[in-house]
Amino acid sequence: MTSVIPFVRNEMLPEKEPPLRERGVVHWMRQNLFSGPLNTVLTLLGLAVLLWVASHVLPWLMHSVWNASSLTECRDIITQRFGEGATGACWAMVKERWHQYLYGFYPMDLYWRPNLAFVLMFVAIAPVLYTSLPRKMLWFTAIYPALTFWLLWGGSVWTPVVAMLGFVILALIFRALVGKLGVPVSAGIGVVVAALWWMFAQGPVSDALQAAIPLSITTVDSDQFGGFLLSIVIGVTAISASLPMGILLALGRKSDMLIVRTLSVGFIEFIRGVPLITLLFTASLLLQYFLPPGSNFDIILRVIILVTLFAAAYIAEVIRGGLAALPRGQYEAADALGLDYWQAQRLIIMPQALKISIPGIVSSFIGLFKDTTLVAFVGLQDPLKGITTIVRADINWKGIYWEPYIFAGAIFFIICFGMSRYSMWLERKLKTDHR
Amino acid sequence: MAEQAIDRSKMKVSDEVAIQISNMNKWYGQFHVLRDVNMTVHKGERIVICGPSGSGKSTLIRCINRLEEHQSGDIIVDGTELTNDLKNIDKVRSEVGMVFQHFNLFPHLTILENCTLAPIWVRKIPKREAEETAMHFLRKVKIPEQANKYPGQLSGGQQQRVAIARSLCMKPRIMLFDEPTSALDPEMIKEVLDTMIELAEEGMTMLCVTHEMGFAQAVANRVVFMDKGQIVEQNEPREFFNNPQSERTKAFLSQILGH
Amino acid sequence: MAEQAIDRSKMKVSDEVAIQISNMNKWYGQFHVLRDVNMTVHKGERIVICGPSGSGKSTLIRCINRLEEHQSGDIIVDGTELTNDLKNIDKVRSEVGMVFQHFNLFPHLTILENCTLAPIWVRKIPKREAEETAMHFLRKVKIPEQANKYPGQLSGGQQQRVAIARSLCMKPRIMLFDEPTSALDPEMIKEVLDTMIELAEEGMTMLCVTHEMGFAQAVANRVVFMDKGQIVEQNEPREFFNNPQSERTKAFLSQILGH
Amino acid sequence: DTLADVKARGELNCGVNVGLTGFGAPDANGNYQGFDVALCKAVAAAVLGDASKVKYLPTTGETRFTALASGEVDVLIRNSTWSFQRDTDLKFDFVAVNYYDGQGFMVKKDLGVSSAKELDGATVCIQTGTTTELNLADFFKANNMSYTPVNVADDSEGQRQYLAGACDVYTTDASGLAASRATLPDADNHIILPEIISKEPLGPLVRHGDNNWGDIIRWTYFALVAAEEYGVTSANVADMATSTNNPEIKRLLGAEGELGKMLGLDNEWAKRAIAASGNYGEIFEANIGSATPIKLARGLNALWTQGGLQYAPPFR
Amino acid sequence: MLIYDTRYRAITIQVIVLTLFLLFLSWLVNNTIENLAAKDRSFDFGFLWQRAGYDINQTLISYTNDSTHFRAALVGLLNTLLAATVGCIVATILGVLVGVLRLSKNWLVGRMMTVYVEVLRNVPVLLWILLTMTILSETTPAPSDFRVTEAMIAAGEAPKATMMLWDTVAITNRGMNVPAPLVEHGLPRLELLGMSVNSNVLAFLVVLGGSLWVNSRIRGHARRVQEATGVRPVTWWKSLAVIVLPTVALLMALGFHLDIPTLTRFNFKGGTEILHSFTALTLALALYTSAFIAEIVRAGIMAISRGQSEAAFALGLRPGRTMSLVILPQALRVIIPPLISQYLNLTKNTSLAIAVSYMDLRGTLGGITLNQTGKELECMLLMMAIYLTLSLIISSVMNAFNRAVALKER
Numbered sequence A: 001m002t003s004v005i006p007f008v009r010n011e012m013l014p015e016k017e018p019p020l021r022e023r024g025v026v027h028w029m030r031q032n033l034f035s036g037p038l039n040t041v042l043t044l045l046g047l048a049v050l051l052w053v054a055s056h057v058l059p060w061l062m063h064s065v066w067n068a069s070s071l072t073e074c075r076d077i078i079t080q081r082f083g084e085g086a087t088g089a090c091w092a093m094v095k096e097r098w099h100q101y102l103y104g105f106y107p108m109d110l111y112w113r114p115n116l117a118f119v120l121m122f123v124a125i126a127p128v129l130y131t132s133l134p135r136k137m138l139w140f141t142a143i144y145p146a147l148t149f150w151l152l153w154g155g156s157v158w159t160p161v162v163a164m165l166g167f168v169i170l171a172l173i174f175r176a177l178v179g180k181l182g183v184p185v186s187a188g189i190g191v192v193v194a195a196l197w198w199m200f201a202q203g204p205v206s207d208a209l210q211a212a213i214p215l216s217i218t219t220v221d222s223d224q225f226g227g228f229l230l231s232i233v234i235g236v237t238a239i240s241a242s243l244p245m246g247i248l249l250a251l252g253r254k255s256d257m258l259i260v261r262t263l264s265v266g267f268i269e270f271i272r273g274v275p276l277i278t279l280l281f282t283a284s285l286l287l288q289y290f291l292p293p294g295s296n297f298d299i300i301l302r303v304i305i306l307v308t309l310f311a312a313a314y315i316a317e318v319i320r321g322g323l324a325a326l327p328r329g330q331y332e333a334a335d336a337l338g339l340d341y342w343q344a345q346r347l348i349i350m351p352q353a354l355k356i357s358i359p360g361i362v363s364s365f366i367g368l369f370k371d372t373t374l375v376a377f378v379g380l381q382d383p384l385k386g387i388t389t390i391v392r393a394d395i396n397w398k399g400i401y402w403e404p405y406i407f408a409g410a411i412f413f414i415i416c417f418g419m420s421r422y423s424m425w426l427e428r429k430l431k432t433d434h435r
Numbered sequence B, C: 001m002a003e004q005a006i007d008r009s010k011m012k013v014s015d016e017v018a019i020q021i022s023n024m025n026k027w028y029g030q031f032h033v034l035r036d037v038n039m040t041v042h043k044g045e046r047i048v049i050c051g052p053s054g055s056g057k058s059t060l061i062r063c064i065n066r067l068e069e070h071q072s073g074d075i076i077v078d079g080t081e082l083t084n085d086l087k088n089i090d091k092v093r094s095e096v097g098m099v100f101q102h103f104n105l106f107p108h109l110t111i112l113e114n115c116t117l118a119p120i121w122v123r124k125i126p127k128r129e130a131e132e133t134a135m136h137f138l139r140k141v142k143i144p145e146q147a148n149k150y151p152g153q154l155s156g157g158q159q160q161r162v163a164i165a166r167s168l169c170m171k172p173r174i175m176l177f178d179e180p181t182s183a184l185d186p187e188m189i190k191e192v193l194d195t196m197i198e199l200a201e202e203g204m205t206m207l208c209v210t211h212e213m214g215f216a217q218a219v220a221n222r223v224v225f226m227d228k229g230q231i232v233e234q235n236e237p238r239e240f241f242n243n244p245q246s247e248r249t250k251a252f253l254s255q256i257l258g259h
Numbered sequence D: 001d002t003l004a005d006v007k008a009r010g011e012l013n014c015g016v017n018v019g020l021t022g023f024g025a026p027d028a029n030g031n032y033q034g035f036d037v038a039l040c041k042a043v044a045a046a047v048l049g050d051a052s053k054v055k056y057l058p059t060t061g062e063t064r065f066t067a068l069a070s071g072e073v074d075v076l077i078r079n080s081t082w083s084f085q086r087d088t089d090l091k092f093d094f095v096a097v098n099y100y101d102g103q104g105f106m107v108k109k110d111l112g113v114s115s116a117k118e119l120d121g122a123t124v125c126i127q128t129g130t131t132t133e134l135n136l137a138d139f140f141k142a143n144n145m146s147y148t149p150v151n152v153a154d155d156s157e158g159q160r161q162y163l164a165g166a167c168d169v170y171t172t173d174a175s176g177l178a179a180s181r182a183t184l185p186d187a188d189n190h191i192i193l194p195e196i197i198s199k200e201p202l203g204p205l206v207r208h209g210d211n212n213w214g215d216i217i218r219w220t221y222f223a224l225v226a227a228e229e230y231g232v233t234s235a236n237v238a239d240m241a242t243s244t245n246n247p248e249i250k251r252l253l254g255a256e257g258e259l260g261k262m263l264g265l266d267n268e269w270a271k272r273a274i275a276a277s278g279n280y281g282e283i284f285e286a287n288i289g290s291a292t293p294i295k296l297a298r299g300l301n302a303l304w305t306q307g308g309l310q311y312a313p314p315f316r
Numbered sequence E: 001m002l003i004y005d006t007r008y009r010a011i012t013i014q015v016i017v018l019t020l021f022l023l024f025l026s027w028l029v030n031n032t033i034e035n036l037a038a039k040d041r042s043f044d045f046g047f048l049w050q051r052a053g054y055d056i057n058q059t060l061i062s063y064t065n066d067s068t069h070f071r072a073a074l075v076g077l078l079n080t081l082l083a084a085t086v087g088c089i090v091a092t093i094l095g096v097l098v099g100v101l102r103l104s105k106n107w108l109v110g111r112m113m114t115v116y117v118e119v120l121r122n123v124p125v126l127l128w129i130l131l132t133m134t135i136l137s138e139t140t141p142a143p144s145d146f147r148v149t150e151a152m153i154a155a156g157e158a159p160k161a162t163m164m165l166w167d168t169v170a171i172t173n174r175g176m177n178v179p180a181p182l183v184e185h186g187l188p189r190l191e192l193l194g195m196s197v198n199s200n201v202l203a204f205l206v207v208l209g210g211s212l213w214v215n216s217r218i219r220g221h222a223r224r225v226q227e228a229t230g231v232r233p234v235t236w237w238k239s240l241a242v243i244v245l246p247t248v249a250l251l252m253a254l255g256f257h258l259d260i261p262t263l264t265r266f267n268f269k270g271g272t273e274i275l276h277s278f279t280a281l282t283l284a285l286a287l288y289t290s291a292f293i294a295e296i297v298r299a300g301i302m303a304i305s306r307g308q309s310e311a312a313f314a315l316g317l318r319p320g321r322t323m324s325l326v327i328l329p330q331a332l333r334v335i336i337p338p339l340i341s342q343y344l345n346l347t348k349n350t351s352l353a354i355a356v357s358y359m360d361l362r363g364t365l366g367g368i369t370l371n372q373t374g375k376e377l378e379c380m381l382l383m384m385a386i387y388l389t390l391s392l393i394i395s396s397v398m399n400a401f402n403r404a405v406a407l408k409e410r
């Protein structure tokens, strides 16, 4: 039987560099590119694919033409410079038409208005995301929709102001009654009164105000909206308008009242079960059957409404996930403190659930934003197909096809990719917020 | 607990009834959790409820502020009967404070906001005033300096003390504790128990589910032992621990104290 | 541990060498984790490895069954040298069992399937036979009745015992343990240590990273202390604990035992 | 009452095609141009007194009739074929034919095809949702030939697919074919086959039930045709109104009679309509005529006096 | 008051909600009736039985322009299902591949896969459909490029393009022409349940099914042997023989031969033509969806902790076995639910087929039929109902699956 030989180290060994083959570029390549037969094959395959792509795309890109007034001219220039049979990109089209891709037919001298609205959007979102900002900024968030509406569509300033008054009335009535009648009833009465205001007082009051104090800017009609402006207007409006609806639907789906739950589930599953394009066709083809005879409003508005319903179903599912992630204890603590259902939802549950849901909401938005290209199928000027069709109908650019797709695709990529990265960053940041 | 001289003289029990539970039964589906529970709690009493896991202790105290609904029998809290009337429920809840095992602080609100939320929204107290009350109670649980931090930044013991302060801010007449220390590390348990002892000394009516027998001996004026949804034995602490009557109590105590 | 009379007489150490580590070095990128490690383990030895966090204990035993690759020096396990040769690695792995801190049971398989998976697919043992062996070892770790449950349905201590049984089913000659009890609640630690003691009594060669000093004193025939990737001290347990030589060991022990 | 609506709105909602070269498409500045668009402008000028008071609503093959039926547009001027079913079953009124067209075929020259009867087995690109689809099926059936359809969404897509060789033949209205051919880089390598397999009378259409509004569109259009017939152009219309002695022209231009009143407009309506983009001939030449890259011949669309079918009833 | 009593509160609210909902519903229906009356339209599906009058370029069931609109819709639906099925399969293969490669230690490949995923999923799917179509039709030769004329023979020139795979497959800018299976002396068609069934196919399926059954018996036997002795007998040659021989025998008996596409005046005829519109739609949808699937797969595999594979290695299992016995069975539970919702998305996205002239349900029922008949209300409602049914079927399969594989917990 061996006995243990005691051992004591008195001098500690110093740290040493790893042997040469474990360091340097060669090591890195061996480790990361050629660490085995399979990896070597993969690396070679990857290189081959890269080379193949480059050899096909690069010449075309190198032969780009930036200044020309028509496709024919582009082709001539390319033949001239690079010889017979050379092909190249004709970015001259983009140079001439880029503003239509971004703004559609929005009057050029008014571009500052959508630009301003776009910049202000970030100011409006900021206080929602960053609780460290002064709470007063939320007031700006509240008036932002009206402000944007006015900036984008123009006209009398009183129209959005009076419309906002409807919300103010709703809020006042709600506040006055909520103590006595509870949330659902007072909210219901508020909504009814506000709706009456919008239906009957909106027009006369804003006209009267406009007559008394004329304050207006140039009107821009919806049919002049197009390109990314249209996509962003539809996307942003639909997502923000769908949030409250999504919250209600998510609560409905979690409710223990059978009928409420069934209706919520039915709505959500119906919307999620049909392609967006059929809903768009509903907006353009079927709404005329479902609305009272004679009612007729803007196709963009109709599309926004249907897209909002669509987004609401998806947002509801996202928020449901957020709700599920909340421990039961939060509900119980709220109950034990004597908060009622709506107080608990508003003060305790929703702030937390929404925060958890931010990444999901952002990815719904990205999905929706990409899907706004489908409005081309109902005749709106989306940046991908709608504007491109128009450009191709121009006798100068008839027959161009890669460039518009690459241009619009690149912008989509930048926006969507940027947004997804931002939301990942935000998620990390919000997680450590309180540590 | 012994280290501290506990002043039992202040802990007066009055004759007024705070909670009256009579013939109360509760089922979860088919499962009979609480069976014919009868219990009278007087103002100022400090009752410790103990018993094996699953014996219905939590369920019992959760029935008292209607986090669970009972199916038969009566519960009268401070003169208000717990029925299906929402108004009564609201009234009872605002008189009864509850502290949970897992604290259940609201992580998105600061400590101060946690404490002022219910006073402002339920009691409709002006914010300024609510904050003053909150600071008062935070001082009492000895963490006024944490008022502007978030729950996530505090240790478990501190969080539980905040939870107690939060309940106190509603100025409840009765406090319920459901295993307030069992999710805590040993070092932190003492902080929380000290706070509870202080509360007891001020004459608060308390029902506390706990297995801290030291606490029971030092503070409780009555120990209730439950098993299988029934109250098996109750007695004042000294008698209860030294001279348990029922076999089940004996078995349970030997297990608990044997540790 | 003291409650139990441990029969050290059966734990014989033979002269045969089970593991021979010589001048072994390992780097993670630029970081030198293991520095010139030399160690000889004889058949039947029960070695406890301890040391501060990050000192390379886990890395060392993971090198022994090639879960990590070493960059210089030799490791010879049961006569097989660990090189890049896949055959050798397979051979070593089938002779060396390993138990992890987090059990790492396969949650989609029942306990029995967990235990028979490797024997069937690696050792090509008929299923019937593998199941018999598995039941044998499950009985040994005292949970034969759980054989058809899933890991998620067991407590932590039970899961760790299954993990041990799973390793044993491969009939290894050497067992490696990497902090097998540190993820367990105190009540469950004992169950697992008992199982390990039983193994030791049967003469299994064991290398065990653990901070359970009671276990070390009771079972180990050698305690190895590591720091900064080096073996700083090794000795038989009594000497090691009562008379540590190096300053580092002393500091470490005072910390561990001070608890 | 559409007229009252339009007047109250101060704007004419005109449903157009945005993807058809020469007939309707916005340019780089967003201004709509084209043969159909010019008629929209003329109507706006006649009704509202300002040719720019038009809101162009882009429609697709699928949405166009719904847009009209639902009142989203006041008039649809979008190369739509007048057919029995559309006039009756869909409850629309075609008020005139501003372009007599017919479905034709375009093929690559090197295919060596000289007649549509030789197209057995060919792959044919065709715009979906149009009458051409049915004509095509009927034509091949009648001639006992087979074909493979490629149903494309719009003209530019059709042209692209044809050019890429995804189909041997591109079929659409002959005007569209000519426009497409004109803009091909190698126009000479493509020929339009002689067969015209269908009648495609294209014209503006309005909803059933508002006859006065239909009359306004119809007679605005006829005013343009008549103006060509009488030599009234956008350049000389102001002079003509005062200087002419021809009573028909006088009535047309409002110098005599009360024709405008009968339509519910003022008497200058036709004058303004003609001034907007010129008479029918001018519009034709400016947008699709031989001076443009599209180079359409007048053909059937010449005035009846010149052997064509364009014929305006008398203004009296 | 009812609203303050917990017992009646819920019922009261539900009654109110239901009333409001029914009011809303009847408002909609009422509007629709009024609108239909105002437009002098009717609401009936009779048009489905009228002659369609148009042609469809890809039909899985027999269809001519004399068929009814109903049959056209059916053709469209089948085309939708075909694109969806093939798309899902390709997307899964690509997605799994990319997801696994993205986890690979190979730096270059890892980066390339990241680019693949990010580029594909951050650009609208419509663009991918249009682009794929453009690439397919721009980079392939026209049918005429295959023609060999007298003049060319004389000049010794080769045609610009030639057929592939021993002159059996022609890829043109319209589609892929591949050989089609034909039988010389086939069995007569069977009339079954009012449907005409190709009995050759039936016979083929019967024989194949039989072979597969025998094969499963052989494998079962092998498994029992393995359980008893630990050694698995070699069975692959038995399996091969059992599956191949009877099938080959049947095909020979029927006089099986391939119908090889040949160049005619305009197109390749004979064989089966796989249109580019189909390929482009399916491929683009598959590529787009594969980016999402790759992320799902990656997340699924990463969700299985490293500990699992280490434990398997420590037990002596080889990496391949570890993957198949330990990692995949667990990862699949995580992967499959989101995977199926991707299938759902893909199925819904096939409605973009019109962008590349593929005649799916949207193209027939919701496109040409709608246009020719003007029955937008009926067509759109019918179409929504069909898509909804498809979705519900897929998601109920998913729920069933989830319930079946849920891990057992305490």
Ligand SMILES: Nc1ncnc2c1ncn2[C@@H]1O[C@H](COP(=O)(O)OP(=O)(O)OP(=O)(O)O)[C@@H](O)[C@H]1O
Binding pocket: B028, B031, B033, B051, B052, B053, B054, B055, B056, B057, B058, B059, B060
């Ligand atoms: N929501 C519920 N639905 C069904 N059964 C429940 C529910 N909550 C608790 N139970 C059951 O009721 C019994 C009593 O539960 P209770 O939580 O009151 O026990 P307890 O005495 O507090 O136990 P512990 O010491 O473990 O907290 C237990 O058997 C438990 O399983």
Ligand SMILES: Nc1ncnc2c1ncn2[C@@H]1O[C@H](COP(=O)(O)OP(=O)(O)OP(=O)(O)O)[C@@H](O)[C@H]1O
Binding pocket: C028, C031, C033, C051, C052, C053, C054, C055, C056, C057, C058, C059, C060
């Ligand atoms: N995969 C790895 N890559 C890089 N560094 C690593 C890796 N694994 C471990 N290390 C580092 O190697 C050192 C030794 O790690 P090891 O896990 O062996 O320590 P340990 O002694 O087992 O510590 P503990 O008691 O915390 O388990 C640590 O500093 C650790 O950070």
Ligand SMILES: [Mg+2]
Binding pocket: B057, B058, B059, B179
């Ligand atoms: Mg409990």
Ligand SMILES: [Mg+2]
Binding pocket: C057, C058, C059, C178, C179
């Ligand atoms: Mg370790």
